[in-house]
Amino acid sequence: MNNILAAVLVLGIMGGVFGLILAIASKVFAVKSDPRLPEILEHLAGANCGGCGYAGCSDCAAHILDGTAPVSACAPAGAEGAAAIAGIMGVAVESGVRKVAFVRCNGGSNAKKRYEYEGVRDCIGASKIAGGPLECEFGCLGMGSCAAACKFDAMHIGPGGAAVVDSEKCTACMACAAACPRHLITAVPYDKHVRVACSNRNKGKAAMSVCAVSCIGCGLCEKNCPFGAIHVTDGVAVVDYDKCRGCKICTKVCPRDAISPAASKEEKEKYRAAQKAQAEKKAQAAAAAQSAQPQDR
Amino acid sequence: MSVTSLLSISLGAILVNNFIFSQFLGCCPFLGVSKKLDTAVGMGVAVTFVMGLASAITWLVNQYILIRFNLLYMQTVVFILVIAALVQFIEMFLQKSMPTLYTALGIYLPLITTNCAVLGVALLNIQSNYNFIESVVYGITGGLGFLLAIVLFASVRERNVFAECPKCFEGFPIALITAGLMALSFMGFSGLSAWG
Numbered sequence: 001m002n003n004i005l006a007a008v009l010v011l012g013i014m015g016g017v018f019g020l021i022l023a024i025a026s027k028v029f030a031v032k033s034d035p036r037l038p039e040i041l042e043h044l045a046g047a048n049c050g051g052c053g054y055a056g057c058s059d060c061a062a063h064i065l066d067g068t069a070p071v072s073a074c075a076p077a078g079a080e081g082a083a084a085i086a087g088i089m090g091v092a093v094e095s096g097v098r099k100v101a102f103v104r105c106n107g108g109s110n111a112k113k114r115y116e117y118e119g120v121r122d123c124i125g126a127s128k129i130a131g132g133p134l135e136c137e138f139g140c141l142g143m144g145s146c147a148a149a150c151k152f153d154a155m156h157i158g159p160g161g162a163a164v165v166d167s168e169k170c171t172a173c174m175a176c177a178a179a180c181p182r183h184l185i186t187a188v189p190y191d192k193h194v195r196v197a198c199s200n201r202n203k204g205k206a207a208m209s210v211c212a213v214s215c216i217g218c219g220l221c222e223k224n225c226p227f228g229a230i231h232v233t234d235g236v237a238v239v240d241y242d243k244c245r246g247c248k249i250c251t252k253v254c255p256r257d258a259i260s261p262a263a264s265k266e267e268k269e270k271y272r273a274a275q276k277a278q279a280e281k282k283a284q285a286a287a288a289a290q291s292a293q294p295q296d297r
Numbered sequence: 298m299s300v301t302s303l304l305s306i307s308l309g310a311i312l313v314n315n316f317i318f319s320q321f322l323g324c325c326p327f328l329g330v331s332k333k334l335d336t337a338v339g340m341g342v343a344v345t346f347v348m349g350l351a352s353a354i355t356w357l358v359n360q361y362i363l364i365r366f367n368l369l370y371m372q373t374v375v376f377i378l379v380i381a382a383l384v385q386f387i388e389m390f391l392q393k394s395m396p397t398l399y400t401a402l403g404i405y406l407p408l409i410t411t412n413c414a415v416l417g418v419a420l421l422n423i424q425s426n427y428n429f430i431e432s433v434v435y436g437i438t439g440g441l442g443f444l445l446a447i448v449l450f451a452s453v454r455e456r457n458v459f460a461e462c463p464k465c466f467e468g469f470p471i472a473l474i475t476a477g478l479m480a481l482s483f484m485g486f487s488g489l490s491a492w493g
Contacts, residue, residue, distance in 0.1 A: 003367070006366050006367070006368065007366075007368055007371055010362060010366050010368055010371075011371065011374070011375065011378070014362070014375065014378060014379075015378060018378065018379075018382035021382070021386065022382060022385055022386060022389075025386055025389045025390065026389055028393075029389040029390055029392065029393035029394070030393070031392050031393055031396075120459050122459070
């Protein structure tokens, strides 16, 4: 009986003493932390993807609190997250359009191979050996380094052999862009569907010979765009999303199917026929106007 | 107690009776936090730190409280209580006075609270009848042994990611096999006892 009493007393007293010490310590060593910090942290994506450029979400939250990072620093949190954080911080949010990552290459099995690569399944490794296994020096190597970097399961190697983004899952953290040794991945607006799926900066034959779906810089898209929204820069077509209205005419005139979504043959035929009919109509009208002119006089 | 006995304790704790590879204590953080080398180093340093301190405090508690009140059978419970309180206290102390060390140890410090390597070192100190200094040395060198093991293991695991291995072994299974092989190789130290 005495033993039990001693045990209970000793443990009880020890527990009480430790509790007291901890209670005092928590007051003495209290670190004043901003109550906004956990609130901000709550509105970040919480994936620790590093897309913001800081070491994890809590570091990003600390920088937002400092004002050294914008309230919209967390791309995966999206516009709602940015708005919520802006509310906590008491600042206005810059309006953000939802963006997604896009791989500017549709090569895969369309691209010519220089050799069969059988080393480590890693894009950087593959790109180091004689300039990579593809003839095209700008093409997607399809080893999936971007897919491995993606924390949101939004990046996969598509059936064609090139990497494809799942726009629904993508949060535009751009961790994949950092992992791509060929710098093929950019952020594009989620709701603009016209995207140039090639980054080959070579022109004409040099681009044509290495891949079946390469942009050869012919400029047909530029000439046919009714809004002046697509331009050939550095040998590859680039869409200006401020002007693009998604009419998809460029996809229909592209002789190389390098602009996604690629138009089917029928669509192209239809567009060409319509163009032809319109041109004929115009010519007829011009001829009619010419023949009508003398009578007016 | 002499310098050679301390050396022999250190050598034993680091290599011969390595906490992970021959006593199989602390395998949970060993497998859990060894995917990357830098986190492994953080964990190892934190464990070393806590094991050293815990050895000192638990030895004192054992000597001046448990033995006096004839409560040796309560060792495990008391040591858990002491270690948990100690880790909490250290965490608060570091956060206030050494923020850089606090961020370096980060999440690993609270993780160690119920680590069996820390409890193990406290109990082994008593079992081996070490005095205070020997206990502290055993705690710190045991932690260094943990650090060595987890750093070696993390380095191997980082390379394992790129190695080709059968699909069914990818990921965790191959890590367990690696750990087993490393434990085997550490058995090679078993005859090593230069100072008796």
